[in-house]
Amino acid sequence: MVRLIITEKPSVAKNIADALNIKNRKDGYFEGKVYIVTWAFGHLLQLYDVKDYDEGMTRWRMENFPFIPSQFRYKVKSDPRNKDKEDLGAKKQLKIIYQLIKRNDVDAVISACDYDREGQVIGDTIIYNLKTKKQVYRLLLNEWTPDEVLKGLQKLKPNTEMRPLLDAGISRQWADWIIGINLTSVATLKYQKGSGKALNIGRVLLPTLKIIYDRDKEIENFVSEEYFKLTATFITKDGNEYSGIYVEDEEDKFKNKETLEFIQQALKNQTATIIDKKVELKKENPPYLFNLSNLQGFITSKYKGWTSDKVLNVAQSLYEKKYITYPRTASVVLEESLVDKAANVLNHLKKGLPYENEITFVKKKRIFDNSKVESHSAIIPTYLLPKSLSRDEEIIYNAIKNRFIMQFMPNAEYEETKIITKVNNDEIKGLFTSKGKVQLVEGWKKVEKVESKDTVLPFMNINEVVNIEDNQLTTHVTKPPKHHTEKTLLRVMETCGKGRDKEDEDSEEMMAAILSGFSIGTPATRAETIKKLKDVGYITTQNKNLICTELGRKLVETFPVKELFDLEFTGKLEKTLSDIEKQKFSKESFLNFIFNFTTEAVKTIKNERDIIINEVSKEKKSVEILGKCPVCGHGIIEGQKGFGCSNWKNGCKFVIWKNDKYLAAMKKKPTKTMVKSLLKNGVVLVKGLTSKKGNKFNAHLRYEKNSDNEYFSWKMEFLEK
Structure with a gap:
């Protein structure tokens, strides 16, 4: 008898097949003597649309809402280019999986x-949609x-033990469908003129928008x-030489200029005495290991052109290639x-470093602590060292490798000196620090060559008398708070606002906020939420x-359902999902x-007064034909994600x-220029590769079209020198 393994993506199936030394690849799966390994493409099934339950819901009408199905149903996911059609690739793969599950030897x-x-x-929607009676493991x-x-296959869990995790996942999926479908429809009908796009309302979308709105208003x-x-x-x-700032009653900012002008006059021809000197030896820990939000914040603030979405996609790619551990984690420490x-x-x-x-390995509570791990440990590299990576x-x-190595390096140490200087003039009440x-x-700090911008004070003794060389009275203005970046927004989202004023992402308060759920x-x-806020405008x-x-x-x-903007309300919903996972709710x-x-x-929403906040004007776009399709001869046009055949509705799959x-x-x-040239001449000169x-x-x-299937592949010809 054999066991069927179902993975989320083809790349993971390949990893498992390689680990099991299965070389026999068939259409949609790998087959070995003891295991068959097949795959999904993420979600192969999606929830029904409203119109699937009731054809009368094809057109949005205010009287049709709220709409809450008595039973939630699933269908093959839609084709991304035509929502009314099934994704043929998903349908085919689903059929392969079901045939494998039904096999007598499985x-x-x-x-x-x-x-x-x-x-x-x-996994569960695919497996249980078939209503199989075969034993399911996780x-x-x-x-x-x-x-x-190999270790994991020796420690399988009955899938029934994962029911709380499934309940939390289903609760999230159904809740977002219910809120999204109903409130998006009703808000669009109420507040938008014209059709073609919707006024998106979402459980996570709106509070995130409100965080950015509040900061904008604060600045305004x-x-x-x-x-x-x-x-x-x-x-x-x-x-x-050394300099000091005038402080009076622990305040170094003065609203009254005359106060400081008086002090300036009193400094003339005076000496001063060093009345206190404190030297402290301080140790600085490395920053904690990365969780996903900290990694996204670190990269988006350090490198131009990066978004949180891009960071996640690249990290996911490294995870699937076996170079890092699971990236979608909230923890900054590892399980013991x-x-x-x-x-x-x-x-x-x-x-070779x-x-x-x-670098010395030590088991420290700061790195290994079960009490501070939420579902998954922090992101670290695996033992497999990459041979080649994209930029x-x-x-x-x-970034992940360096952060991991830092944990096992000595702490940074520095000496902090504080000097108090008193002017030898009784008219001056304050002190210079x-x-x-x-x-x-x-x-x-060696790992990433972190440079310290230090002010170094000269050596001096208590009671030493010093001369006053110069003084400077400067004018300043208080600055408004800064606009949110992806880094600061992620921090507020991660802690539901509880960490919003904490610059130090390594503080205990930040960690407690994250672990609270x-x-x-x-x-x-x-x-995805930040990207969607941009995409919907x-x-x-x-x-x-x-x-x-x-x-x-x-x-x-304008939107009257104020709970959806409230961080506390949204935080409680997310906490409840976390509690369902832990069987507390x-x-x-x-x-x-x-x-x-x-x-x-x-x-x-229905009872609110009618007001238009968005007007959608339908502009007829003139579609530019870039050339003839090499498959069917129809025009090639530019779409959002590629240059494809205008005959795609009838099944032509040509696309770049x-x-x-x-x-x-x-x-x-x-x-566009490159595609035009390629379609016209069959070849294009590309510079700067x-x-x-x-x-x-x-x-x-x-x-050129592949000889063994209907897809196209690139062929390169190097220029003669």
């Missing part, structure tokens, strides 16, 4: 989808390396105030059971800043609350995707 099914809510839903892994796959309403500071320059008996594994990974990573002799993968991998730092041990969305969905970006659009502002100010109670809330929300992986590997994207080693080159490219 005695058990193993779900090997990602170990999270979404993964549980993907493979729970945090990484797809061969060692872990900010009234700056003028204040003054006085800095004096002193000279020691050895001729060394991972001590040996972490030691093994460190031994692989440290070899210039500071190798400073984007390199950026993410190095000076602070300085000297880095003594670089420690973990109160959050907006999950590590897996936050990036509620926010826009200026450099790295996130700013509300006019439509976003109007929505916040029931799926039925949660869904009843959502159904009642949605019914009341629809009633509230804008995110084409072959071109992306050489740092290129197809352009980038090799794996980073060298630039030019080449002729052809896009």
Whole structure:
């Protein structure tokens, strides 16, 4: 008898097949003697649309809502290019999976989808939709390396034990469908003129929009105030200079300029005495390991052009290639059971590093602590060292690798000196304070060459008399808070606002807030939420800043269901989903609350006065034909995601995707000009391609149909020198 393993994606199926040394690949699966490995493409099934339950719902009418189905049903996912048709690839793969489950020699099914809510839903909807009576098991892994796959297959869990995780996933899916379908429909009918697009309303979308709106309003309403500071320059008996800021009653900012002008006059021809000197030796821990939000914040603030969504996609790619552990995690520490594994990974990573002799594996509570792990441990590299990575993968991998190595380096150490200088004039009540730092041990800062911008004070003694060389009275204005960036927004979402004023993402308060379960969305969905806010036109970006659009502002100010903007309300919903996972709350109670809330929300919107906040004007776009389709002869046109055949509704599949992986590997994207030339001449000269080693080159490219299937592949011809 054999066991059927179902994975979430083809790449993971390949990893498992490699670990089991299964070489026999068939159409839609790998077949070995003991295991068959097949795959989904993420969600193969999706929830019914409203019109699938009732054809009368095809047109939105206010009287049709609220709509809450008595039973939620699933169908084959829609074709992304035509929502009214089934995705033929998904339909075919689903049929293959069902045929494999039904095979007489298959005695058990193993779900090997990602170990999270979404993964549980993907696997279970496929398996239980068939109503199989065969035993179902769950493979729970945090990484797809061969060692872990083989170990995991020896420690399978009955899938029935995962019921709470499924309940949480289903509750999230159904709740978002109910809120999204009902409130989007009713809000669009109430507040929008014209059709063609919807006014999107969502459980996670609106509170995130409100965070950005509130910050924009704070900046708009900010009234700056003028204040003054006085800095004096002193000279020691050895001729060394240092400066100090005037402080009175622990305040160094003065609203009254005359106060400081009086002090300025009193400084003339005076000496001063050092009345206090404190030198403290301080140790600085490395920042915690990355969870997804911290990784996204770190990368988006450090590198231009990166978004949270891009960080997640690249991290997911590294995870599927077996180079890092599961990225969609909220934890910044590791489970204590991972001590040996972490030691093994460190031994692989440290070899040949210039500071190798400073890297020592230690089991520290700061790194390994079960009480601070929420579902999944922090992101770390695996023992498999990558041989070649794209530039984007390199950026993410190095950040994760460096953060991991830092944990096992010495702490950074510095000496902090504080000097208090008193002017020898009784008319001057206040004191001058000076602070300085000297880095003594670089420690973990060597890993990423973190430079310390330190002010170094000269050596001096208490009671030493110093001369006043100069002074400067400066004018300042209070500054408004800064616009949110993806980094700061993710922090507020992660802690539901409880960490919003904390610059230090490593604080205990931040960690407690994350572990409380109160959050907006999950590590897996936050990036998607920010992207959707941009896509639907509620926010826009200026450099790295996130700013509300006019439509976003109007929505916040008009939409009457204020609970959906409330961080506390949204945080409680997310906490409840977390509690369902832990069997502290029931799926039925949660869904009843959502159904009642949605019914009341629809009633509230209907009773509000009519106001138009968005007008959709349908402009007839003139479609440019770029050339003839090499398959059917119809026109090739530009779409959102690619250059495709205008005859696609009748089944023509010719397309050149804008995110084409072959071109992306050489740092290129197809352009309109390039496609025109290719269709006209059958070949195109592409300049400025980038090799794996980073060298630039030019080449002729052809896009030719494969001999064994209906798809097209690129062929390269190098230019003669």
